Amino acid sequence: MNPTERKPNDEIVESMKGVEKAFILGCQGCPIGCETGGQPWLDEMTQLLEGAGKQVTGSALIDMICNKAIVGIKLGRIVDQIAEAQAILVGSCGVGVQAVGNMVGRRPIPAMNTISMSDHQGLWPSEERCAQCGQCVLAQTGGLCPVTLCAKSLINGICGGTGDDGSCEVSSDRRCGWLMIYERLEALGRLDDYNTFNEPRDYRKRAITDANRHTMRWALEVAKQEEQDEAEQPTAN
Amino acid sequence: MSKLQEKLATGQFVVTGEIGPPKGINIEPVMHEAEEYLKDSVTAVNVTDIQTAVMRAGSMVGCKLLIDRGIEPVFQMVCRDRNRLALQSDLLSAALLGIENVLALTGDHVVMGDHQDAMAVYDLDSVGLLKAMSTLEAGSDLGVDMKGNPNELDGAPTFFKGCCVTPCAPNVNAQIAKLEKKVAAGAQFVQTQAVYEPAEFEEFMNKISHIDVPILVGIVMLKTAGMAKYMNRGVPGVSVPDAIIQRMSDAAKEDRQKVSIEICGELVASMKDCCQGAHLMTLGWDHCVPDIIAAAGLA
Ligand code: SF4
Numbered sequence: 001m002n003p004t005e006r007k008p009n010d011e012i013v014e015s016m017k018g019v020e021k022a023f024i025l026g027c028q029g030c031p032i033g034c035e036t037g038g039q040p041w042l043d044e045m046t047q048l049l050e051g052a053g054k055q056v057t058g059s060a061l062i063d064m065i066c067n068k069a070i071v072g073i074k075l076g077r078i079v080d081q082i083a084e085a086q087a088i089l090v091g092s093c094g095v096g097v098q099a100v101g102n103m104v105g106r107r108p109i110p111a112m113n114t115i116s117m118s119d120h121q122g123l124w125p126s127e128e129r130c131a132q133c134g135q136c137v138l139a140q141t142g143g144l145c146p147v148t149l150c151a152k153s154l155i156n157g158i159c160g161g162t163g164d165d166g167s168c169e170v171s172s173d174r175r176c177g178w179l180m181i182y183e184r185l186e187a188l189g190r191l192d193d194y195n196t197f198n199e200p201r202d203y204r205k206r207a208i209t210d211a212n213r214h215t216m217r218w219a220l221e222v223a224k225q226e227e228q229d230e231a232e233q234p235t236a237n
Numbered sequence: 238m239s240k241l242q243e244k245l246a247t248g249q250f251v252v253t254g255e256i257g258p259p260k261g262i263n264i265e266p267v268m269h270e271a272e273e274y275l276k277d278s279v280t281a282v283n284v285t286d287i288q289t290a291v292m293r294a295g296s297m298v299g300c301k302l303l304i305d306r307g308i309e310p311v312f313q314m315v316c317r318d319r320n321r322l323a324l325q326s327d328l329l330s331a332a333l334l335g336i337e338n339v340l341a342l343t344g345d346h347v348v349m350g351d352h353q354d355a356m357a358v359y360d361l362d363s364v365g366l367l368k369a370m371s372t373l374e375a376g377s378d379l380g381v382d383m384k385g386n387p388n389e390l391d392g393a394p395t396f397f398k399g400c401c402v403t404p405c406a407p408n409v410n411a412q413i414a415k416l417e418k419k420v421a422a423g424a425q426f427v428q429t430q431a432v433y434e435p436a437e438f439e440e441f442m443n444k445i446s447h448i449d450v451p452i453l454v455g456i457v458m459l460k461t462a463g464m465a466k467y468m469n470r471g472v473p474g475v476s477v478p479d480a481i482i483q484r485m486s487d488a489a490k491e492d493r494q495k496v497s498i499e500i501c502g503e504l505v506a507s508m509k510d511c512c513q514g515a516h517l518m519t520l521g522w523d524h525c526v527p528d529i530i531a532a533a534g535l536a
């Protein structure tokens with residue numbers, strides 16, 4: 001489980017500046033567990049984007065967006081709606097947003113921040129990694145995560161250590177994450193995104209609060225169980 | 238205003254040097270060389286900050302010792318070892334010591350150095366550090382008070398803020414995009430990674446003609462042909478042409494330093510018309526600096 005919280009609507013609209021046609025894709029895995037996603041989210045986002053004057057070319061809910069095979073099969077059927085869109089608003093954890101970016105030649109925009117479970121990664125079927133930084137910047141990086149792809153977790157661009165073969169300074173068998181991001185942005189025609197200044201990270205988001213803990217499915221289950229137990233037991237007085 | 242800033246503002250071609258503090262406290266030899274050979278020949282001297290992640294004495298104290306000897310320092314700061322509290326605090330401390338020129342660098346990863354098991358910090362990156370300097374100059378810091386308002390400094394510092402770029406990197410466009418970001422964050426001058434290919438450097442300068450900050454081309458002294466070959470293999474974005482390597486390997490052992498001085502002089506001479514200065518990194522051969530300047534026709 002990768003718990004998420006919704007990004008503020010203003011931030012989502014800001015990330016979609018210049019986008020006229022968008023596709024909306026929601027995950028029905030973890031975001032259901034932490035009650036951030038699903039059909040109600042999809043309806044709200046459709047309203048939000050249409051309210052901001054954008055055309056929604058289509059939308060879909062997928063069980064596990066982190067599973068690229070499922071993403072491929074599901075989106076394969078609605079390729080036209082996706083091709084028509086300039087960007088895809090994705091309601092999932094950072095792994096899912098990256099998986100969509102890797103599967104589809106469109107810019108994925110995160111609608112959620114993946115919040116810390118203190119390094120527990122949950123399900124990751126492939127190479128996408130999310131460090132649960134709580135301030136998802138995938139909208140500015142073409143859907144590739146600088147926190148996990150860059151050895152220094154730099155959030156404002158490439159360092160001077162990239163090898164001539166495009167490898168990362170720390171290891172020849174690891175590609176420079178920021179070079180990958182640059183190339184992705186170039187391919188998407190979004191090099192301007194590279195110039196966005198990302199504020200220093202807020203490390204308070206690394207702390208797991210009780211509120212975060214309770215976004216986990218098991219926490220909800222425990223709560224539901226307690227509710228049930230209470231309903232079944234006659235009260236003492 | 239620092240001498241470096243002043244000279245660059247008047248359009249004079251500027252030369253800077255560089256020293257590295259020792260691993261240990263025996264700093265006198267380095268200071269002696271700086272006083273003897275750099276003081277009268279360069280405008281300012283960079284002091285490296287735990288360069289290549291090899292633990293050694295700090296940059297700030299090196300800068301202060303230079304100031305005591307009447308030499309203007311450039312305080313190099315990497316983001317690898319300190320979080321934003323320590324970086325900002327060190328900036329204030331530096332200003333209190335009379336340090337004005339600060340060069341913001343990301344910093345080599347700890348795995349490049351001799352404490353590979355250390356934690357790498359990177360709380361701020363070079364862009365964030367430049368922004369932090371600009372913020373301090375404006376009388377505030379990166380934090381907020383109890384009410385969420387910007388903190389107010391009791392006395393604001395002024396810096397001459399610099400950054401680095403690799404002009405001959407294969408990924409030069411990604412480098413340039415980052416440079417634009419650094420300038421937007423407040424960078425006022427640039428010292429480049431080593432350049433050995435004047436034609437490629439000129440191409441780079443044309444590509445960044447829209448960026449209005451002085452560029453000091455980086456020159457690293459070659460000590461042997463083997464070092465040049467090593468740089469070609471191991472130092473990103475640096476490539477020493479075969480002709481230069483040949484000249485080094487053809488030189489008799491006792492002539493190597495002389496040939497290296499000639500090479501550096503020629504490089505500076507061939508690039509001085511397309512940039513605003515040269516940053517000489519002599520790797521301990523500080524006594525060669527006056528000769529390089531003469532060989533470049535700048536004396
Ligand atoms: S930027 Fe990376 S680490 Fe942060 S939430 Fe997004 S995917 Fe996860």
Ligand code: SF4
Binds near residue numbers: 149154157158176
């Ligand atoms: S080489 Fe690339 S991935 Fe490696 S630390 Fe530098 S910017 Fe990050």
